[in-house]
Amino acid sequence: MNILSASQLDAYLDQTEAALEQQVEAELDPELIGAGLKTALESQHFHADTMGGVRRLFRLWIRAREPAAGLRLLDGDGRAALAALPGAERPAWQVSAAIWRVEARIAQGDRGAVQAAFEDVLALLVSLPESLAYDRAWEYLDEESAAFGVHAVTRRCAEARNALQRADPERTTYRAWDDAQLAIRQSHSFALEGDATLARQAGERAIGILAGAAPDQDIDHHDWLRVGNALVQVLPDVVAGIVAQARARIPAATVFFPRRNIDVRIARLEARALHQQGALDQALARLVLGRTALHDDDDDRVSALMLDWLLEAGRHDEATRLAFESVFHERLVSAPHAAEAAKRAVAASMPGQPYWHLALAFAGMANGTAHVRGDENQADWVGRHLALARAQAGAHPAADAVEAMWLIESAQQYQRALPLLESAARDPSLMHSNVVFQLIVARMRVHGVQAALAMPFVPTSNGVSSYNVGVMLRYNLDDALPEGVTVPEEPIRALGARYYQTGLARFEAFVASGEGNSRDGDAHTYSMLCNNLAIHYRYDKSDAAAALPLHHKGIAASPFSEHFEGVMRSHQKLGNDSAVVDSAEHLWHFSADHGYSRHDPTDYVDDAAAALHRLGRDTDIAIWLQRLDDWWASVGQDERADNQNNYTRALVSVLYYMAQTQPDDAMLRLESVLPSVPGAGSPYTSSIAADTLRSLGQFERSQAMYRDGLRYIKSGDDWHESQRTAILQNLEECKRLQREAKPWWKLW
DSSP states (O other): OOEEEHHHHHHHHHHHHHHHHHHHTTOOOHHHHHHHHHHHHHTSSSEEOSSHHHHHHHHHHTTTTOOOHHHHHHIIIIHHHHHHHTTHHHHHHHHHHHHHHHHHHHHHHHHHHHHHHHHHHHHHHSSTTTTTGGGHHHHHHHHHHHHHHHHHHHHHHHHHHHHHHOOOOOGGGHHHHHHHHHHHHHHHHHHHHTTTHHHHHHHHHHHHHHHHHHHHSSOOHHHHHHHHHHHHHGGGGGGHHHHHHHHHHHHTTTHHHHHHHHHHHHHHHHHHHHHTTOOOHHHHHHHHHHTTTTOOOOOHHHHHHHHHHHHHOOOOOHHHHHHHHEEEOOOOTTTHHHHHHHHHHTTTSSTTTTTTHHHHHHHHTSSTTGGGGGTHHHHHHHHHHHHHHHHSSSOOOOHEEEEEEHHHHHHOHHHHHHHHHHTTTTTTGOOHHHHHHHHHHHHHHHHHHHHHTTSSSOOSSSHHHHHHHHHHHHHHHHHHHHHOOOOOOHHHHHHHHHHHHHHHHHHHHHHHHSSSSSTTTOHHHHHHHHHHHIIIIIIIIIIHHHHHHHHHHHHSSSOOHHHHHHHHHHHHHTTHHHHHHHHHHHHHHHHHHHHHTTGGGGTTTHHHHHHHHHOOOOOOOHHHHHHHHHHOOOOOOHHHHHHHHHHHHHHHHHHHHHTTTOOHHHHHHHHGGGGGGHHHOOOOHHHHHHHHHHHHHHHHHHHHHHHHHHOOTTOOOHHEEEEEEHHHHHHHHHHHHHHHHOTTTTOO
């Protein structure tokens, strides 16, 4: 009998898993896949001598719908492989094996055996010294026991976990939160079990624990909102009190976008509570603010929820407009949800045309919703629903927008699309970024670039779209125009900046009033818009003073490192050395704490050193030298080749400023880097190294380094020519200083 083990087993598992993946991709019947796998597995004999092999083989038995074989594997090879493990590795695999037993018992469907398997996992988790570290195992036990309906196990799990948390000295300040979480889990469990009285008692206990928490407990408004969202389905009538508790704990300093973010989350919670209590119109009123899209949302499911509630309320005109908006704006979750709703609405002859048909027409051409077409040809589907919409409404801006986008998408027919897009612009709600961008492109293709730029400005429907159009004009316009069409850079930058400015106004109007488009609440997009507009002022308009407040607004809304660098560059252009040093500090520390993929200290360490020298704070230059060294030590070997020249330049520059007051320290370090200077191939790097040597009295070496710098000058380049002029002047100055340094009696 041939038994597959070790490398033979690994090869078999690799081959089998690859075959399964191909079968799934080929969309074979799952029943057929399982039956074929069962036959294949039963024709072999296995010996899994590692827990990794046990895991993979167990997964195959489960996919083959043979949980009994999986359990035999765990009882045989699994126990032996566990016993052979080093002590430190054993607990994690024990937990995994216990969870696999639960999976197998669930697959068998024996309720008593499932409950016993759950209890085994619980006993194992409680027995482990680092039991709280197995967070995923606790979550699995909690969720699966609730899903399987063994609610007593769910409560025992929550109680055991809470007991362990209370015994953990590091969770002292979270004791009230942990106790409240226990009560919430108990409330959910009793509700699922059908005991409304005990569910209410547990929920009220959770609220009482938080309300009575001692001052040393770490409880804030976010925690109260989390509790509200956890209890809204069970105790909707207590949400008003929870919201009051949350509002009372919002720090007074919370303003601007962070405050509106909280308002949106509260509106969502209140809407869910009102809906749960049957106050549908009031719930929909709160959801107007609640459906505002926030950057930290995973998706726009609130819009999908609002669509369902509008249909539930019989408000079909509003529902059909929202469905069309979701599809036309290609929202991640609400678009496919709305497309399916539109399909059902058309089948049921529901009121609300032409938007149901227009939603379906556009859904048929968009990637995320094209599945609604079924087997129907795309052109036939889009044409049919557009014709039905036109039959209902005739000339209509939304129909014009959909048809125009179809003409461009399917055949690049900008000549026919342009008048339709101009007509669609009568309805500002249709003007999302893709529509506006295609309108600008169509104008340029039909009328020429210069004439198009002179045509009326088309506002977008929201702040996010304004930002997107500004970005698309900067980076996508050339690719959207025919080859050979020249786009003047300055007017396009000005037009992009105008979109940023209108977007800025939309975002800030939302912050001021809490009212606006559902896409006007994304704090991070606002922050990125502020950054791009600040860059326009700083570079294109040479107005660093106008850039500074934009960077500060972005930092207040949603900080990221580019803003801190922008603040530093603005102060640099304004000649404020003290502010340059302070903002460089902020940039360094923020990047260290939060990460910055483009963080390159060589871009600004020497600027900080120069500012410190001008301020007479030369002793602080050593701090930045150390930071540069620390950063360089963290750069991987693969990246060093790309960064070497920049590092050499920055290091030599810092040493130049250090040499003015700390010549011995600077010279000691300079000696080690000088051999790398010619390799940088930069006239500036060679020149600043020569300047440093000159300031240290090393005149011969300085002159040699100046001459080295001249080797890298590229004739005809303005910057290189300016470097040539500077190097020649400095070379002559070095010679003059050398002559003056000679004693009068020496002739050579």
